[in-house]
Amino acid sequence: MKSTILKIEGMNCDACANTIKSLVEREPGVQVASVSFADREARVLYDPRSIEEELIVAVIQKPGFRVVGRVSVEGKG
DSSP states (O other), rough: OEEEEEEEEEOOOOOHHHHHHHHTTSSSEEEEEOOOOOTTTTEEETTTTOOOOHHHHHHHHHHTEEEEEEEEOOOOO
C-alpha cells in the first residue's frame, strides 16, 4: 500500500471535502480517503498496483478542484 497527501484548492465547505472523499473512495484500488476542508488536503491510502496516483489526481480535478501539491508517504501493510 502507498499513502499520499494531496493539497487541494477550490474546496468551499465540508460538503466539498465529502464529495472528494466519496469520488476517490469509489475508485478500485483506493482503500481509504480522508479529506479535510480545514487543512485543504486529502490523505489517500491506495494500492499502486491497482491505481496510479495520477488517476486519483484526475478524479479530484474533474469536478473543478485543483491539486496544487502532493507528498508521497511510504505506506504500511
